[in-house]
Structures are given as C-alpha cells and as structure tokens.
Amino acid sequence: MTEFWNWWVIIIVVINILGCWALLHWTRKIKGAKEGETTGHVYDGIEEYNNPLPRWWLNMFYISLIFSIGYLVLYPGLGNFAGTLSWSQENQHAAEVAQAKKTYQPLFEKYANTPIEELAKIKQATEMGKRIFVNTCFGCHGSDARGNPGYPNLADKDWLWGGSPAQIKQSIVTGRRGAMPPFGSVLSDEQVDGLVQYIGQLSGHTVDEEVAKTGKAVFDAQCFVCHGQDAKGNIALGAPNLTDDIWLYKGTAAEIAKTIRQGRNGEMPAHAERLGEARSHLVTAYVYSLSNQ
Amino acid sequence: MAKSKRNATDVIDLYAKQDKIYPRQVHGLFARLRILSVLALLGFYYLAPWFTWNEKQAILLDLPARQFHLFGVTFWPQDFIYLTLLLVICAVGLFLFTAIAGRLWCGYACPQTVWTETFMWIEQFVEGDRNKRMRLDKKQWGAEKILRKTVKHALWISFALFTGYTFVGYFTPIRELWDGILTLSLGPWEWFWIGLYSLATYGNAGHLREQVCLHMCPYARFQSAMFDPDTLIISYDEQRGENRGRRKKSSDYKSQGLGDCIDCKQCVHVCPTGIDIRDGLQYECIACAACVDVCENVMSQMGYPKGLIKYTTEHSELGKPTKFLRARTLLYTTLFVSLISIFIYLVASRTPLDVNVIRDRNNLFTETFSGDIENTYQLKVLNMSQTSNEYTLSLSGVEGASIIGKTRFSLSAGEVLTLPLRVRAPRDKLTRRSNDIFFKINQVGLQQQRHTSKAKFLGPAR
Numbered sequence: 048m049t050e051f052w053n054w055w056v057i058i059i060v061v062i063n064i065l066g067c068w069a070l071l072h073w074t075r076k077i078k079g080a081k082e083g084e085t086t087g088h089v090y091d092g093i094e095e096y097n098n099p100l101p102r103w104w105l106n107m108f109y110i111s112l113i114f115s116i117g118y119l120v121l122y123p124g125l126g127n128f129a130g131t132l133s134w135s136q137e138n139q140h141a142a143e144v145a146q147a148k149k150t151y152q153p154l155f156e157k158y159a160n161t162p163i164e165e166l167a168k169i170k171q172a173t174e175m176g177k178r179i180f181v182n183t184c185f186g187c188h189g190s191d192a193r194g195n196p197g198y199p200n201l202a203d204k205d206w207l208w209g210g211s212p213a214q215i216k217q218s219i220v221t222g223r224r225g226a227m228p229p230f231g232s233v234l235s236d237e238q239v240d241g242l243v244q245y246i247g248q249l250s251g252h253t254v255d256e257e258v259a260k261t262g263k264a265v266f267d268a269q270c271f272v273c274h275g276q277d278a279k280g281n282i283a284l285g286a287p288n289l290t291d292d293i294w295l296y297k298g299t300a301a302e303i304a305k306t307i308r309q310g311r312n313g314e315m316p317a318h319a320e321r322l323g324e325a326r327s328h329l330v331t332a333y334v335y336s337l338s339n340q
Numbered sequence: 341m342a343k344s345k346r347n348a349t350d351v352i353d354l355y356a357k358q359d360k361i362y363p364r365q366v367h368g369l370f371a372r373l374r375i376l377s378v379l380a381l382l383g384f385y386y387l388a389p390w391f392t393w394n395e396k397q398a399i400l401l402d403l404p405a406r407q408f409h410l411f412g413v414t415f416w417p418q419d420f421i422y423l424t425l426l427l428v429i430c431a432v433g434l435f436l437f438t439a440i441a442g443r444l445w446c447g448y449a450c451p452q453t454v455w456t457e458t459f460m461w462i463e464q465f466v467e468g469d470r471n472k473r474m475r476l477d478k479k480q481w482g483a484e485k486i487l488r489k490t491v492k493h494a495l496w497i498s499f500a501l502f503t504g505y506t507f508v509g510y511f512t513p514i515r516e517l518w519d520g521i522l523t524l525s526l527g528p529w530e531w532f533w534i535g536l537y538s539l540a541t542y543g544n545a546g547h548l549r550e551q552v553c554l555h556m557c558p559y560a561r562f563q564s565a566m567f568d569p570d571t572l573i574i575s576y577d578e579q580r581g582e583n584r585g586r587r588k589k590s591s592d593y594k595s596q597g598l599g600d601c602i603d604c605k606q607c608v609h610v611c612p613t614g615i616d617i618r619d620g621l622q623y624e625c626i627a628c629a630a631c632v633d634v635c636e637n638v639m640s641q642m643g644y645p646k647g648l649i650k651y652t653t654e655h656s657e658l659g660k661p662t663k664f665l666r667a668r669t670l671l672y673t674t675l676f677v678s679l680i681s682i683f684i685y686l687v688a689s690r691t692p693l694d695v696n697v698i699r700d701r702n703n704l705f706t707e708t709f710s711g712d713i714e715n716t717y718q719l720k721v722l723n724m725s726q727t728s729n730e731y732t733l734s735l736s737g738v739e740g741a742s743i744i745g746k747t748r749f750s751l752s753a754g755e756v757l758t759l760p761l762r763v764r765a766p767r768d769k770l771t772r773r774s775n776d777i778f779f780k781i782n783q784v785g786l787q788q789q790r791h792t793s794k795a796k797f798l799g800p801a802r
Contacts, residue, residue: 099356189716190760195703
C-alpha cells in the first residue's frame with residue numbers, strides 16, 4: 048500500500064472504533080425525560096417504555112471494542128502495520144503445506160527403497176501409485192492407463208521404450224522423445240502403398256501379397272534402420288514394434304500411410320520435478336503392476 | 341424491572357444492573373412433570389455416551405474423521421441431508437407443540453430450563469429456600485456465608501465440569517477421555533472444549549438463567565407468531581381473582597368486595613423470570629406453570645376452588661369453546677407426520693455406498709481399430725458401512741456396452757477405491773452423440789442394496 052492508502056485505512060479504522068464508542072456513550076442515557084414509565088419516545092402512537100437492557104449487554108459492546116483493539120495489535124488491519132504475530136495468508140499456506148508434507152512424505156518414503164517388482168505386489172503401494180496416476184497421468188494415458196491415440200497403452204505388454212522397472216521409471220522421471228521422420232518427399236505413392244500393405248501383412252491382416260512385396264523392398268532399404276530387420280522395433284529409439292497389431296496412432300491403412308508420409312512426434316514430459324523421487328517410484332510400481340500381475 | 345439511580349435532572353440510563361431473582365421452590369403436578377422431564381433428559385444426556393453397540397460407543401460423533409456413529413450405523417458428510425431433514429422435523433415439531441400447548445418447550449425441555457432447575461436444586465440444598473437465600477445475600481461476609489457460597493459454587497463447578505466432560509464424550513470416546521483426564525494427557529482442544537462447555541453450563545445455569553430467556557433466546561421472541569386464541573397459555577382468572585386483597589381465612593370476603601386472589605404474592609415469588617402473571621400474558625413467561633402449582637396449594641388451603649391461575653386458552657377465557665382441530669394445527673401435524681415418514685423411509689432405504697463417476701475429459705472418445713467407441717471413467721467408490729463387503733459392477737443405458745477393467749471388487753469399512761475403467765460400445769448402437777449410461781453397483785449377497793450412478797457416454801456425430 049502506498050503511504051496515502053496506508054493512512055486512509057488507518058484513519059477510517061480508528062474513526063470507526065472511536066465512533067462506535069461515542070455512539071454507545073451517546074445513546075446510553077436520555078436526558079429531559081420525566082421520571083416515570085415512558086422514555087418520552089413516541090413512534091406512530093407507540094410509546095417506548097423504560098425497560099432497561101441488562102448492564103452486561105452494554106459491557107459486551109465495550110468488550111468487543113477492546114477485542115477489536117487487541118485484534119489490530121496482533122493481526123494486520125491498520126494499513127501497512129503487519130501485526131505483532133506477523134500473520135499472513137502466504138505464511139499460513141506455507142505452514143499448511145509443510146504440515147501436509149510432514150504427514151504424507153513418510154508414507155511415500157516408506158516404499159522408496161523397495162524394489163519395483165516387490166512393490167508391484169503390495170496393495171497399499173499400488174493403490175498409492177494409482178492415486179498419483181489418476182491425478183497426474185490420466186490426461187494423456189487415460190484414467191485406466193489404456194492410452195489414447197498418440198499416447199501409449201500402459202496396461203499391455205507392448206513397450207516403446209522398454210518395460211523393465213528401470214526403463215519405465217526412466218520414462219517417467221526424465222521423459223522420452225520419439226520421432227518418426229516424414230518420408231512423403233522421399234517415397235513415391237506406390238512405395239507408400241506397398242509399405243502399408245507390407246506392414247498390414249506383418250500384423251497378420253490379409254493383404255495384396257504382390258503389392259506387399261514391393262513394400263518389403265522399401266522397408267529393407269529404409270525402415271529397418273529404426274524398426275529393425277524383423278520389424279520388431281527398437282526400444283533404444285522408441286521405434287514401435289510393427290508386427291503386433293498395436294497402433295499408437297490408429298491402425299487404419301489411411302492413418303498408417305499418413306504416419307509414413309508426414310511422420311510423427313511424440314513426447315513424454317519429464318516428471319522429476321513434478322513428482323519427485325519417492326512418488327515416481329510408486330507410480331512406476333503401479334504402471335509395472337498393470338502388465339505384470 | 342430494576343430501578344436505576346435517577347437523579348433530579350431525570351437522566352434515564354437505558355442499561356441497568358438486573359435484580360437477582362430468588363424463585364421459591366414449588367411442589368405440585370407441573371413441578372413433578374418438570375422433575376420427570378429433567379431426570380429423563382439429563383439422564384439420557386449423561387448416560388448415552390456410555391452405551392456400547394457392537395463393542396463400539398453407541399453414539400460417537402467423530403468430527404476429525406467426519407463420521408457419525410449412531411447405533412451401528414455410520415453417517416458420512418454425504419448423509420448431511422438426513423441431519424438437515426431431522427432439524428426441519430425438530431423445527432416443525434416445535435411449531436406444532438407451540439401452536440397446541442404454547443411454550444411447552446421452554447417450561448419443561450429447554451436445556452436452559454433443565455440445567456437451571458438442577459442448579460437451583462443444588463442452591464436450595466446448600467443455601468435453603470427463597471427467604472434464607474435472600475437473607476444470606478444481604479448478610480455481611482462471615483464464616484457461614486463464605487462456607488455456604490464456597491460449597492454451592494464448588495458443587496456447581498463440579499456438576500458443570502462433569503457436563504463439559506460428558507459433552508466432549510460425544511465427540512471423543514468417553515472412556516478414553518476419562519483416562520486422558522486422569523493422566524492429564526488430553527490434547528489442547530479437548531481441554532478447551534471441556535472448559536468452554538463447563539463454563540457455559542456454570543454461567544448459563546448458575547448466573548445468567550432468565551437473562552438468557554429474556555435477552556438472548558430467539559425462540560422467546562418469535563414463538564408468539566405460532567400462538568392463536570386456541571393455544572394453551574397460563575393465565576390468571578382476573579374476573580374471579582379481583583379485587584385482590586388480604587383477608588382472614590373464614591371471612592366472608594365477597595361482601596368486602598374482594599375476589600378469590602388473596603394477594604399472597606406466592607405466584608410472583610416462585611416465578612423464575614420474576615414476573616407477575618396477574619399482569620396478563622407476557623413474553624417473559626416461559627410457561628413453567630410454577631405459579632399454577634403454588635396457587636393451587638394456596639386455593640386449597642383457603643378452601644377456595646382451584647384454577648385461579650391455570651392452563652387455559654384465550655377462547656376459553658372468553659367463554660368460547662377451544663378448538664384443537666384448526667387449520668394451523670392440522671397443517672403442522674400433516675407436515676410433521678409426513679416429514680417423519682419421509683425421514684424414516686430415506687434412512688431405511690439408505691445404501692451405505694457412495695459412488696462418483698468422473699469421465700475423462702481430455703479425450704471425448706476413442707475409436708478402436710475395429711470401429712468401436714470407448715470412453716474412460718474413474719469411479720470413486722466409498723464403502724460407508726461398518727463391514728467389509730464385496731461388490732459387483734454392471735452397466736445399463738447403452739446397448740452392447742461392456743466394461744474393460746475390474747467389475748468385482750471388495751472394500752473394507754470406510755475405504756475409498758479409485759476404479760479406473762473403460763467402457764466400449766459398438767458404434768452402430770450409439771444413436772446420439774451424448775448418451776446416458778448407468779453404472780450399477782450391487783453388494784454381493786444383498787440384491788436390494790443397489791446403487792446407480794448416471795454418467796455420459798460420448799460418441800461421434802452420426
């Protein structure tokens with residue numbers, strides 16, 4: 048607050064307290080009334096009798112005035128004066144966050160040194176991991192971890208970057224970045240069609256075998272670099288297995304052709320800062336437990 | 341009303357120290373009814389926390405855990421509607437009883453009356469009746485006065501402390517609380533609440549007394565809105581009583597122009613709010629009927645007929661018949677009975693299960709390779725009962741829809757389970773973009789305990 052507003056607030060607050068006191072004092076007694084039954088006040092023909100309120104009632108008013116002074120000494124209220132308790136919303140929030148950390152952190156820490164494989168069998172640990180998952184990961188992978196187009200299913204046995212506990216944890220903590228380069232300017236339409244047929248064949252779909260053969264030639268010349276000779280993918284690059292009929296970006300012929308022509312970019316953001324070590328450990332255990340029960 | 345010091349310039353102080361009221365002890369029918377009421381109500385209050393049910397405290401309002409345990413049933417914050425309804429029933433009940441019998445509540449059942457009555461018994465026991473008490477208060481401080489006052493306040497404070505302890509015993513297991521007091525190991529809040537409720541009991545029942553009814557109670561101020569000429573009131577029969585005056589017992593008072601009132605002022609002396617009932621119906625009157633009891637005694641001693649001060653109605657006083665069945669009472673009774681029926685039905689048909697269905701919003705729907713439509717949900721299921729149960733989950737509302745995920749699960753008492761699952765439905769069965777879908781949860785072994793939650797299942801435009 049600037050100096051002006053500081054004094055503006057202080058003066059109004061002080062005038063209010065003094066004003067309340069003055070009002071009480073002013074209305075406490077009435078002069079000039081004749082000794083008798085009524086106070087002399089008449090409203091629409093209704094006379095006010097002198098039925099005094101109890102004295103303690105008046106004292107309550109004075110006590111609340113004293114209370115307000117005590118409050119203004121202890122808590123912020125008088126302009127820029129912070130109060131002797133130096134209370135603030137930020138402090139209170141920080142204290143509550145610290146208190147919550149103190150309460151919950153030991154629960155997370157309890158499992159920090161348990162190996163993931165064991166943790167995945169402990170119900171309390173996986174339930175905790177699940178709650179972190181449905182709060183943090185559901186946006187992309189879905190609440191049930193079965194993925195959405197572009198975001199992999201974590202409940203099956205197919206892994207882009209490997210399904211061992213260490214690999215899953217690395218994906219969560221440091222993130223992953225997968226890139227399928229665009230081949231639209233390199234390959235002809237016939238070659239793309241051939242590839243689509245060949246890839247469909249790898250996943251066990253019925254295709255035009257002649258066309259698929261031309262696709263295999265292209266695959267062996269270009270695609271094997273990342274996806275491997277046997278098309279089973281490469282977890283070092285996050286290159287998917289193309290033989291299991293599991294599709295990150297939908298499995299229709301048109302979508303596969305689009306992937307080949309335009310390429311794809313997938314990113315799993317790093318969660319080291321957001322979750323921290325202990326909670327990442329628990330989420331890893333939960334994700335691991337989904338496909339290793 | 342109290343007289344404030346008024347000097348020659350006629351300055352009136354609008355606030356005055358209130359005169360202390362010394363009610364005389366009274367015996368009679370209504371006093372006995374009040375004693376019964378006090379014993380029943382306070383007996384329940386002090387004993388109820390000690391009852392056990394299924395090896396747990398029968399009534400335990402566990403605020404930190406947000407669970408009310410009442411005779412083997414646990415109520416959760418989700419059940420607050422029942423408490424709301426119960427309070428509405430209490431309010432309508434108060435209206436009904438007020439319309440029929442006036443301030444029945446004030447005279448016999450209000451905590452202020454009940455505890456004040458108990459405190460007055462203690463006072464009577466230590467300091468004696470009205471005259472003795474007044475004499476004692478006027479006396480100089482001496483050994484007897486110090487002794488009697490000390491004993492009275494010590495008894496009051498002990499009783500108040502026990503009241504505060506019992507009150508907190510409804511919120512913290514009362515046996516553990518006792519151990520905690522003996523070992524001085526209670527938390528600061530338990531000490532605070534015991535202290536506050538003890539202080540409130542001591543202050544209200546020992547010192548404030550009628551001040552609460554006259555200056556603090558809202559019911560005292562609005563109860564007159566429920567009154568009509570057929571409502572029971574306590575009234576002095578002015579026709580019969582006036583002119584009041586003293587007389588010899590066997591004298592022919594009627595020839596002296598006197599009525600039945602002998603102006604003994606007993607009705608004023610027994611009044612806990614310090615009014616004279618002969619001035620007519622006043623808002624200060626809490627309808628305790630102490631004046632009725634005492635006047636009956638006086639009338640029978642004088643050999644006069646009873647009922648100079650009695651329960652009556654305005655219509656009856658005017659010589660007209662009193663109508664118990666009238667629009668007001670019929671309306672209140674109908675409301676009262678139907679609300680109670682609704683309450684009983686709701687509590688009896690309550691499913692101790694809370695289910696929240698949260699649809700994943702980031703992705704409207706997912707299309708599978710085979711063209712089926714999928715929506716993903718989180719179910720939060722809370723077992724509100726006191727036992728571990730097994731549940732099954734099923735769907736309805738969307739034809740051909742199936743659940744991918746767990747459909748059978750168990751929950752221990754009070755456990756919340758997050759159940760992520762996916763629902764898949766064939767595309768050609770979806771008639772709209774937004775379809776109602778119902779998740780049904782059945783407790784295994786209990787067919788009637790079914791909980792249904794409605795949610796949306798989204799699909800593509802057709």
